[in-house]
Amino acid sequence: MDWFFNFPDMSRSDLREFKKTVDFAFTDFSRSYGQGIEEFFEPLLMFLVWFEKLFINTPWPVIIFSILLLAWIGSRSILIVVGTFLSFMLIGYFGMWEDTMSTLAIILVATFLCISIGIPLGIAMARSNKVQAAIVPILDVMQTIPSFVYLIPVVMLLGIGKVPGLIAVCIYAIPPIVRLTNLGIRLVDKDVLEAADSFGANYWQKLFGVQMPLALPTIFAGVNQTIMMALAMVVIASMIGVKGLGLPVLRAISNQYLALGLMNGLAIVILAIIFDRVTQKFGLRMQKYRNEGKD
């Protein structure tokens, strides 16, 4: 009855062999292809470094002015612009300007990457149920697997640095934009699509003329979520060499610096709130035609 109380697992030596085989196989893979993969990401790294330098080297008043301008264009709300101004002044005053700029740079690049991959993916999913059935489980895994688990192969392949950090952030942040693009397009009123069909619209005319514009608010909710999740990843990404606000937080954890951790943590929160409010307001303004109904 031993098998009843103790799970009949594989023998220790077999298990060791299994792990070894997987590890060796991946090490071999990373030895033979690591170089190539790294070269593939080289342009991305160059861009990332250039973009970060741009943020850090531009005089702070210019940066603040640009950010306030963008906040105004996005939200058209004085309150948000003033709040943004005060937040960035505080961040600068407490000596976190450079780290904030690094974080901002990687977040923007990550968001841009997620959007440019995620939206086409979402469109493909909306077009075909088979594609949707194939991608949904992958997204489920990406959203539930602990981030440390996929950090391991990424680091094995690409080492420590900005690019693996960026990839880790993207893996974590891309699912919402894919899901919500798919959902947004699928939710477009069938009657309206039928009307477009009846006038002889082709697939692309329907996609860009009807489906995407009507799905835009939903897609924008996805962009908003993607940005939020990217921000949430900056601390973990800093473990594999991404500079920015995450690094001091990491240092604060290992050395029990309460003030340092709190300050940088709050700076991340402030960035998140600003991004969130501005993009949400922008999303709302895009669907203004919906809110003016008479009956």
Place this chain on the structure above:
Amino acid sequence: MNSKNILIKVNQLYKIFGDGDKSALDLVKNGMGKDELLEKSNCVLGLNNINLNINRGKIQVVMGLSGSGKSTLIRHLNRLIEPTSGEILFNDTNILNLSSKELIQFRQNNMSMVFQKFALFPHKTVLQNVGYGLAIQNISKDEWSEKAQKWIKRVGLDGYETYYPGQLSGGMQQRVGLARALATDAEILLMDEAFSALDPLIRSEMQNILLDLQSELHKTIIFITHDLDEALKIGDRIAILRDGSMVQDSDPQEIIMNPADEYVSDFIKDINRARVIQAKSIMTPTNTKSSGATVKEDMVLEDILQIMSDSPSKPVTIENSKGKVTGKIEMVNLIEGMKRPKSLGTNITG
């Protein structure tokens, strides 16, 4: 009926929804009905052997209760729904053989549609909505907005070009839908319960707009409705569907005077006969003048009654639109005409 006047010919059209529709088709062709089919093969019978000739420049009404297949039928004409079997000829071209490119061309140039729930593009302005059918044909913006403008004016929405559909009332939205369909200059207009979602006054107003436009444009219109009054008001011919089969397809007067079966009788039992039956349907044919007043063939009984009530004993003379005497009507004809057809008597109370 002259075959040159037939623009669309629907031949032996079947539509069966569900898996295994081909085997179900054989069952239906062997006479299985809608309920039995659903029970035996889990398929829904959409259309059952529909044959219909639609005349150029006329308004063909297709009537039936919900679920009778009328919306399914109209969607076959521009292939929003593919049939299980049959053919649809448009000027001798079988629409069902068009490639997807040709189909897009056909939809852009030959047919446009007005929908029950308007189906306007909520993110586009009135002008962009009306110009949509033209804009997707890669026509320059100047050109399509000029045409769209013209039609917006024609349906009486001048000044609303920059509004969004959500800012307009239901009646105004359907005017936009009508203008959008007219803007492409398509020969055929498909109207799927186009006025059913509007309240009675607005509906009647829209019907008048349509008739007014039709007297000028002479489009071929296929008009779906479940409302007999509407069908009688605008239809040149009325086809009645039941459970996917055609029950009757004839002149509106014919439907009232000689309903094909109980189902059609049920449809017409609540109408005000005095207001729809015309003189020509009840007159006694003759070419000699009678002693009473002279009226036109298409005058309805209600109006004849007014005239006759002054001198009930004198029969009125009926003449056609050219002024030639074609018949006479006596009081007894009027009474006979008001009476529902005999086949109805038994199962109708009150």
